[in-house]
Amino acid sequence: MVRHAMLALMMSCTALPALAHDGVLDVVAPFELKGPDPIQSGNIFLKMDVVETLVDTDEEGRLLPGLATAWDTASDGLRWSFTLREGVMFHDGTPMDAPAVATALIRSLENGGLLAKAPIKDIHASGAHRVDITLQTPFAMLPAMLAEYRAAIIAPSAIKADGTITALIGTGAYKVTELAPPNKLALQAFDGYWGKPAAIETAVYTASSRSETRALMAESGDADVTISLDPASVRRLSGTEGLEVRSVAIPRVLMLKVNGTRYDAQTRKALSLAIDRDGIARAVLRYPEGATQMFPPGMAGWHDATLTPLRYDPAAARAALEALGWTEGADGVLQKDGKKLEIEILTYPDRPELPLVAAVLEQEFAAIGAKATINSTNFSEIPTRHTDGTLDTALFARNFALLPDPVGTLLQDYAPDGEWGAMGWSNTAFTAGVTAMAEGTAPEDTRARLVATLQAELPVLPIAWYQQTMAISDSVKGVVLDPFERTLGLKSVEWAE
């Protein structure tokens, strides 16, 4: 009996199709599913082509028509009209019309969506296929904000009166067959899709928080598309047959936020000179190079190749500090007016590289005579201590691609300051420039001036630019690496012959 059962088990094991091309498109990523609410897990739903936004983008962040085919604004910049695509159906068979879109957008606005950052006065349906948005002040970023996942259009039938989302019903090329948080989302091609239907009938998203596991799933063929690999796995998988490892620089920057009321511009520059960015990038992050300015080369228009790069020169850093009146005390630590140069680096371990980078910074600051201490704690301490003014410095990673256009993030973080940006720093021209860009009234060269200001005054010290790495099985073709992390091009992915 037992022998028979064992035999049956062994036979069923060997008969399993562990090979990649099992008819299901398997996507594996570290991001866990929290529930059907796009505000919480919409980034996954957008990547998996379950939900869509009114405005779409290309890989350079240019805006494209999505569920809205066109939009325009009145001359005063206060009234925007979005013309909706006709013939679009939700997965439950109801039409995506103007009242449905208005309901979804208002729900997002009231429940922590990015739209809450726009000066929106009113959203309403104007006819069956037009949605009007009225603003309090002109705001050119509105279409870009509508491209963000939290503004995804979901069916009104899934929204309860209190704003809770009961089911995931979108308009995308795939509809949900099973949503089992935190790990699994199973999908099937949606027959009623308005565009070209998905080439592969079924797809499954699996969240796996450990990078070793994801790498092994890619290697064993369980995953067709594996998102986010650790440096050691990248090297190992690069030589694996049947897999292609690709990476793209994403607009996420590892930076040290510095309290400007304690460290003036000269001191910040001296600290910046003490940081060996290339060394940190190569040794800790395994990237080819460190940041030379705030924005990575992939951000067209925001990366300025003509800027003087941030450099590493500890001797110059020390000299600069001494010129500012700091002298070496008996214990080797610099001091001025009886106060030692002590730096607290606040960081959090949720991103495993952060405490490591903090440890390197501690050493590098010690080399120029500053005594650094690391406080690796909750990430929430950073906004909390920014707000109560007790923050000294903080090390974290900031995403500039919340919107396809980083102006939104700059507005939030640097005009004049923000929890995940500048502290105790303000530059009137910079604030005016960002505000003008957000309103759409900025002159042509504003962007270059903003970038130059960040480089010259260093409200935060950029350290490294992140890269997104994916392993793609040879059994599929057409997967897209999007630096803005909005899409995988899933609906047009096909099995390779």
Add this chain to the structure above:
Amino acid sequence: MIRALGWRLAQAGMVAFLVAISSFLMMRALPGDMVMRIAGARFGYDNITAENAELVRAQLGDPSGIGAFFGWFSGMLRGDLGNSLVSGMPVSAEIGHQLGATAQLAGGAIVLSLLIGPPLGIAAGLRPGGWFDRLTLLLAAALKATPQFLLGLVLIVLVSIALGLLPAAGHGAPQHLVLPALTLALGLAAATTRITREALVQARQSDWWRFARWKGLREDQVLLFHGLRHVAVPVLTLIAAQFVALMEGVVVVETIFGWPGIGHALVHAVFHRDVPMVQGTALMMGLAFVLVNACADIAARLLDPREARQ
């Protein structure tokens, strides 16, 4: 028997009470602003701002306040575990999904460990000091000393990548269960092998074994008719005790194999300061301990009725 069950029931009540209070106090004692953590879990770290935190605070009130505790406690008495502070879904539904997955994993692990451990232990115990006995001792020590995350990764590399027999990780199909259950089972089997072996060696030196042999039974007949029942009692007690170790191992193994179990849920709920989820999960785990121990008591009494007769 009835008195024993009554005692276990009272124990369950005390566990519920203590778990509720201690998990609430521990969550309060953790550093950092609770609402900020919850907002971070809801909106993602990139979108955490004081404004978002205020929105969450306005919706939830103060989750660390004493009012929140009494609200949860009176709900629990009515059988309502409340809603998750992060996803807003009922805690009972989330735990149902995740506890079910853990029960599958734990059950699979125990069954596999029983298929591996006791047979090896008996084989070793029949020839104590022989080469097989020494080999199982070595293997048991090695397996017991190997951390489960390492064992899990080694199994994935061997079974999924080198042999291509089973999926590396995931959840949903029956074949996903084998590797994580085996990872847990090998550690458990290491202990059951040794306990079985010790119990058998002890039995074979006993008067009743010699008497059975003297009355004419063959060695295998003594083992089958008398020995197995004797060996089963300590093994059963061990399995109940192993349940604790299993729960520890489950957290690690679930993470490695992407298994949506309750250990994983508890870790994330603690991370995100999802107090009702932590309380509900800890409560269910506590009650599961009591239940397993009660079952072990009953089974031990059935196997060894002498105590009940006295």
